[in-house]
Amino acid sequence: DIFVENNDIENFLLALEKDEAIKYKELLEQVSSNKLIDVVQEIVYKANEAFNYKINAKLNLTLLDHLNFAWQRQKNNIIINYPFLDELRFIYPKEYDFSKKALHYLKKKMKPDICFDESELGFLVLHIHAALKNEKVSNVLLNREIVYTCIEFIERKFNEKIDRKTIYYSRFVKHLEYAIHRYKKGIQLQNVLLNSVKDICKNEYYISKELNIILKTKYHIDLDENELGYLTLHIYNLKNRNK
Template identity: 60%
Template sequence: MNGKQCEIINVLNHNTLICKNDDGETYVFFGKGIGFKKKKGEKFINDDNVQDYMLVLEAKEALKYKELLNQVTNKRLIDVVQNIVYEANKEFDNKINAKLNLTLLDHLNFAMERQKNNIIINYPFLSELSYIYPKEYEFSKRAFNYINRELKDSIQFDKAELGFLVLHIHAAIKNMKVSNLLLNNTIVYDCTKLIEKETKTKIDYRSIYYTSFIKHLEYAIQRYKDGIRINNVLWESIKDKCDIEYIVAEKINNILKEKYNINLDENEIGYIALHIYKLRNRKININLGKG
């Protein structure tokens, strides 16, 4: 849409315009001050002179956003979410996906209705998120406090919402669906508890070894979904030197098969075993030489 002229069909506020192009497709533009003194029917050009932090919801998402606006009962929530998205975009070097305006507003609007009806959904991995996504967590803490401060006359969100806020921010940075990220975290939680049970080891969630394990497991799952195979030339040595860890890694794969329909090959299982060894022994390097 960059550089193309649109007709303004709704000025939502000083920072949001709903427009349509010559083909009749609807777009939502978010940017500080872009709606100031603008009127319905005027022309709007999305170009580099507008401002530094322009976010655009394209046709399909824009229509969903328009529908959502009619469903939001507390209109103040719209501005609150937009301000969070602007700040997130600056905080994370313009990497935020514009769909965060839609997904976060939808989530918080529904969360308000749940909480008013005393329906609380707990997020069991909140403490782990502070170690896995530290920057997103710190930003989300500030955003969480801002939300409760701005909406104090109508609602105060339970702390469980902080976890979901972290997920929305991270998903917007990585251009992922929140549902996929939530599934990955559930898988990580299951696998972590299995490792602790089978090895009688209390894992330090703050360690670089845990972060490394999580990242590898996520990448291994994504490689499986994408049909990508890797060659582990150290597989035999790992299986020999990390025999206990390899058995645990196989049990992890059994969980993945039974609960999530994911079946990793022996190359991936070998690398997971190596990460489990590092978790247990808090060592970066292991001698995998013969003999």
């Protein structure tokens, strides 16, 4: 086992904001299994160790809430699969590796009360990643939706599938995520290669401008020319390295 029993997590829980602590207390009253509460706290404690104490304490709240709801779903034979698990394994390898161990520990400790389905692995990865980046899980899921929307559009323009297990795909995804983050924070980049990119990668630049129309229309995200120039380079690599 990677986990140590009976860790003192009281100081870690104190990191919750006041309103979050209130929500957590309310959630504790709703959860019927003290065992589940203990296991989630242990997972959060070890996640904090594994990721150099960068895990947001809200993971105590969000993960317990998710797993408690997942328990209720499974009692009613409702299984929700995360469809892009292989992609998560490639893009977030550290979160994926930790989540695999966490799921094994969760299933082991919760027997015979319940056996969480393997479909929970993808959601564990997303929760760990959100806590690591200090984001809401809903924002992480939205970013994943935006990525899928963009990739599907690019595939239609290329008229071919993009290999999601290449470093070029990973770079594209991470750049797009950071570009969205910069837009929301009002951070602007200077792209000294912009004019050259426009001239050399004309088709890819046009695709990036079309993508921005989708982002602006559907998600209210409007990337400037500097960001589109960098995005163009990643699209160029996707197209040419995919062959």
